Amino acid sequence: MQPVFETERLRLRPFELTDACTVQELAGDVAVARTTLSIPHPYTLEAAEQWLTACIGRKDEGEGYPWAMVIKDSNQLIGCMSLNITRPHNHGELGYWIGQPYWGYGYASEAAQRLVRYGFEEIHLNRIWAAALSKNQASWNVMRKTGMTLEGEFKQHILKWDQYEDVVFYGMTKGDYEQLTK
Numbered sequence: 001m002q003p004v005f006e007t008e009r010l011r012l013r014p015f016e017l018t019d020a021c022t023v024q025e026l027a028g029d030v031a032v033a034r035t036t037l038s039i040p041h042p043y044t045l046e047a048a049e050q051w052l053t054a055c056i057g058r059k060d061e062g063e064g065y066p067w068a069m070v071i072k073d074s075n076q077l078i079g080c081m082s083l084n085i086t087r088p089h090n091h092g093e094l095g096y097w098i099g100q101p102y103w104g105y106g107y108a109s110e111a112a113q114r115l116v117r118y119g120f121e122e123i124h125l126n127r128i129w130a131a132a133l134s135k136n137q138a139s140w141n142v143m144r145k146t147g148m149t150l151e152g153e154f155k156q157h158i159l160k161w162d163q164y165e166d167v168v169f170y171g172m173t174k175g176d177y178e179q180l181t182k
Contacts, residue, residue, distance in 0.1 A: 002014045002059050002065050002067075003118075003122075005067070005114050005115075005118070006072065007110045007111065007113075007114050008110065009071060009072060009073075009107070009110060010069055010070065010071060010072060010107060010110055010111055011070045011071075011072050012067035012068070012069060012070070012081060012111055012114065012115070013067060013068050013070060014056075014059060014066075014067065014068070015052050015055050015056070015066055015067075015068045015080075016052075016068075017049065017052050017053070017056075019052060019068055019077055020045060020048045020049045020052055021045065021048075022077045023048040023051070023052065023077070023080075024043060024044065024045045024047070024048035025099075026077070026078070026079060026097075026098075026099030026100075027039050027043050027048065027080075027097060027099075028041070028042060028043035028044075028048075029099065029100050031100045032097055032098070032099060032100055034161075035097075035133065035136045035138070035139065036097050036133075037131060037132070037133065037158060037160070037167065039097060041161075055082075058084070062085065062087070063084065063085055063087075064082060064083065064084035064085060065082060065083045065084075065085070066080055066081075066082035067080065067081050067082065067111070067115070068080065069081050069098070069107060069108075069111050071107075078098060078099050078101075078102040078107060079096065079097050079098035079099055079102065079107070079108070080095075080096060080097050081094075081095075081096045081108070081111040081112060081115055082094070082095045082096065083095075083115050083118070083119055083128070085123075085125070089126075089127075090124075090125055090126040090127070091125055091126060091127035091128065091129065092119050092123075092125050092127075092128050092129075093128075093129055093130060093131070094112060094115060094116065094119075094128055094129070094130040094143075094146070095130065096108050096111070096112065096139075096142070103138065104138075108138075108139075108142045109141070109142050109145040109146070112142050112143075112145070112146045113145065113146050116128055116146045116147070116172075116177065120174050120177045120178075124174075125174065126173060126174050127171060127172070127173050127174070128146075128148070128171065128172060128177075129148070129151070129169060129170065129171035129172075130142075130143050130148060130169070130170050130171070131167050131168065131169050131170075132167065132168055132170075133158075133160070133165050133166070133167060133168075134153055134165070134166035134167060134168050135165070135166075140168060140170070143170035144170070146172070147172055147176065147177060147180045148170035148171055148172045149170060149171070149172065149176075150168060150169075150170055151169045151170060151171050152168070152169050153166055153167070153168045153169070154166065154167045154169070
Protein backbone atom coordinates (compact mmCIF):
# COMPACT_ATOMS: atom_id res chain seq x y z
CA MET A 1 0.00 0.00 0.00
CA GLN A 2 1.33 3.41 -0.97
CA PRO A 3 1.73 5.72 2.02
CA VAL A 4 0.52 9.30 2.26
CA PHE A 5 3.08 11.85 3.40
CA GLU A 6 2.77 15.35 4.77
CA THR A 7 5.47 17.96 4.61
CA GLU A 8 5.30 21.50 5.87
CA ARG A 9 3.07 22.67 3.02
CA LEU A 10 2.21 19.56 1.01
CA ARG A 11 0.30 16.31 1.15
CA LEU A 12 1.72 13.59 -1.09
CA ARG A 13 -1.03 11.10 -1.84
CA PRO A 14 -1.66 8.40 -4.43
CA PHE A 15 -3.22 9.61 -7.66
CA GLU A 16 -6.86 8.85 -8.38
CA LEU A 17 -8.59 8.64 -11.75
CA THR A 18 -10.60 11.72 -10.72
CA ASP A 19 -7.34 13.71 -10.97
CA ALA A 20 -7.30 13.34 -14.77
CA CYS A 21 -8.69 16.79 -15.63
CA THR A 22 -6.23 18.59 -13.39
CA VAL A 23 -3.31 16.45 -14.60
CA GLN A 24 -4.26 17.20 -18.21
CA GLU A 25 -4.53 20.92 -17.49
CA LEU A 26 -1.21 21.18 -15.64
CA ALA A 27 0.91 18.69 -17.61
CA GLY A 28 -0.75 19.80 -20.84
CA ASP A 29 0.77 23.25 -20.53
CA VAL A 30 3.41 23.56 -23.25
CA ALA A 31 5.82 25.18 -20.76
CA VAL A 32 5.61 22.11 -18.50
CA ALA A 33 5.93 19.63 -21.35
CA ARG A 34 8.93 21.54 -22.70
CA THR A 35 10.85 20.99 -19.42
CA THR A 36 10.30 17.23 -19.10
CA LEU A 37 11.83 14.17 -20.66
CA SER A 38 8.59 12.45 -21.59
CA ILE A 39 5.42 14.56 -21.37
CA PRO A 40 4.07 15.05 -24.91
CA HIS A 41 2.29 18.11 -26.23
CA PRO A 42 -0.56 18.35 -26.83
CA TYR A 43 -1.51 16.27 -23.79
CA THR A 44 -5.10 15.12 -24.03
CA LEU A 45 -7.53 14.12 -21.30
CA GLU A 46 -7.40 10.58 -22.68
CA ALA A 47 -3.59 10.59 -22.32
CA ALA A 48 -3.93 11.79 -18.72
CA GLU A 49 -6.42 9.02 -17.97
CA GLN A 50 -4.13 6.41 -19.54
CA TRP A 51 -1.16 7.73 -17.55
CA LEU A 52 -3.13 7.60 -14.29
CA THR A 53 -4.27 4.03 -15.02
CA ALA A 54 -0.64 3.05 -15.65
CA CYS A 55 0.42 4.80 -12.43
CA ILE A 56 -2.08 2.80 -10.43
CA GLY A 57 -0.83 -0.42 -12.05
CA ARG A 58 2.84 0.34 -11.31
CA LYS A 59 1.95 1.14 -7.70
CA ASP A 60 0.01 -2.10 -7.29
CA GLU A 61 2.96 -4.08 -8.68
CA GLY A 62 5.47 -2.29 -6.41
CA GLU A 63 7.41 -0.92 -9.38
CA GLY A 64 6.72 2.75 -8.95
CA TYR A 65 5.08 5.16 -6.64
CA PRO A 66 3.70 8.35 -8.20
CA TRP A 67 2.36 10.82 -5.67
CA ALA A 68 -0.02 13.65 -6.36
CA MET A 69 1.49 16.79 -4.87
CA VAL A 70 -1.31 18.68 -3.15
CA ILE A 71 -1.12 21.95 -1.25
CA LYS A 72 -2.45 21.14 2.22
CA ASP A 73 -4.21 24.45 2.84
CA SER A 74 -6.18 24.50 -0.42
CA ASN A 75 -6.24 20.80 -1.37
CA GLN A 76 -5.03 21.93 -4.83
CA LEU A 77 -3.20 19.34 -6.96
CA ILE A 78 -0.05 21.03 -8.29
CA GLY A 79 2.06 18.26 -9.80
CA CYS A 80 3.61 14.82 -9.50
CA MET A 81 6.56 13.43 -7.59
CA SER A 82 7.42 9.78 -8.23
CA LEU A 83 9.89 7.16 -7.14
CA ASN A 84 10.22 4.36 -9.69
CA ILE A 85 11.88 1.27 -8.26
CA THR A 86 14.17 -1.24 -9.95
CA ARG A 87 14.08 -4.09 -7.42
CA PRO A 88 16.89 -6.28 -8.86
CA HIS A 89 19.33 -3.38 -8.39
CA ASN A 90 17.67 -1.87 -5.30
CA HIS A 91 17.58 1.63 -6.70
CA GLY A 92 14.97 4.20 -7.54
CA GLU A 93 14.54 7.01 -10.02
CA LEU A 94 13.07 10.24 -8.74
CA GLY A 95 10.86 11.93 -11.33
CA TYR A 96 8.64 14.99 -11.11
CA TRP A 97 6.75 17.76 -12.78
CA ILE A 98 5.04 20.84 -11.37
CA GLY A 99 2.29 22.94 -12.92
CA GLN A 100 3.64 26.28 -14.14
CA PRO A 101 1.59 28.43 -11.71
CA TYR A 102 3.44 26.69 -8.87
CA TRP A 103 7.01 27.08 -10.15
CA GLY A 104 9.52 28.87 -7.96
CA TYR A 105 7.93 28.18 -4.56
CA GLY A 106 10.15 25.26 -3.53
CA TYR A 107 7.35 22.68 -3.69
CA ALA A 108 9.35 20.21 -5.80
CA SER A 109 12.33 20.39 -3.45
CA GLU A 110 10.12 19.91 -0.41
CA ALA A 111 8.46 16.83 -1.90
CA ALA A 112 11.71 15.41 -3.32
CA GLN A 113 13.44 15.61 0.05
CA ARG A 114 10.59 13.65 1.64
CA LEU A 115 10.71 10.94 -1.02
CA VAL A 116 14.48 10.60 -0.80
CA ARG A 117 14.09 10.06 2.95
CA TYR A 118 11.36 7.48 2.26
CA GLY A 119 13.52 5.69 -0.29
CA PHE A 120 16.54 5.34 1.96
CA GLU A 121 15.00 5.07 5.43
CA GLU A 122 11.75 3.22 4.82
CA ILE A 123 12.16 1.02 1.75
CA HIS A 124 15.94 0.73 2.15
CA LEU A 125 17.08 1.54 -1.36
CA ASN A 126 20.81 1.57 -2.01
CA ARG A 127 20.71 4.37 -4.59
CA ILE A 128 18.39 7.11 -5.85
CA TRP A 129 18.98 9.00 -9.06
CA ALA A 130 17.23 11.53 -11.28
CA ALA A 131 17.58 12.88 -14.80
CA ALA A 132 16.65 16.18 -16.42
CA LEU A 133 17.08 18.05 -19.64
CA SER A 134 20.37 19.91 -19.35
CA LYS A 135 18.57 23.18 -20.11
CA ASN A 136 16.23 22.72 -17.12
CA GLN A 137 18.27 24.42 -14.39
CA ALA A 138 15.31 24.46 -11.98
CA SER A 139 15.23 20.67 -12.03
CA TRP A 140 18.96 20.51 -11.31
CA ASN A 141 18.36 22.69 -8.27
CA VAL A 142 15.73 20.26 -6.95
CA MET A 143 18.18 17.38 -7.27
CA ARG A 144 20.96 19.31 -5.55
CA LYS A 145 18.70 20.27 -2.65
CA THR A 146 18.08 16.59 -1.93
CA GLY A 147 21.83 16.05 -1.65
CA MET A 148 22.30 14.42 -5.05
CA THR A 149 25.43 15.25 -7.00
CA LEU A 150 26.03 15.53 -10.73
CA GLU A 151 27.08 12.18 -12.14
CA GLY A 152 27.24 13.05 -15.79
CA GLU A 153 25.72 14.48 -18.93
CA PHE A 154 24.65 12.48 -21.96
CA LYS A 155 24.90 14.58 -25.10
CA GLN A 156 21.92 14.43 -27.47
CA HIS A 157 20.46 11.61 -25.38
CA ILE A 158 16.78 12.06 -26.25
CA LEU A 159 14.80 13.31 -29.21
CA LYS A 160 12.26 15.84 -27.97
CA TRP A 161 10.06 17.63 -30.47
CA ASP A 162 12.39 16.92 -33.40
CA GLN A 163 15.45 18.19 -31.53
CA TYR A 164 18.13 16.17 -29.78
CA GLU A 165 18.49 17.20 -26.14
CA ASP A 166 21.28 16.71 -23.63
CA VAL A 167 20.34 15.04 -20.34
CA VAL A 168 22.04 15.42 -16.95
CA PHE A 169 22.04 12.70 -14.31
CA TYR A 170 22.24 13.26 -10.58
CA GLY A 171 22.35 10.63 -7.87
CA MET A 172 23.29 9.52 -4.40
CA THR A 173 23.87 6.28 -2.55
CA LYS A 174 22.58 5.28 0.84
CA GLY A 175 26.08 5.96 2.21
CA ASP A 176 25.97 9.50 0.76
CA TYR A 177 22.57 10.02 2.36
CA GLU A 178 23.74 8.73 5.74
CA GLN A 179 26.69 11.15 5.66
CA LEU A 180 24.31 14.06 4.96
CA THR A 181 21.89 13.17 7.73
CA LYS A 182 24.41 12.57 10.54
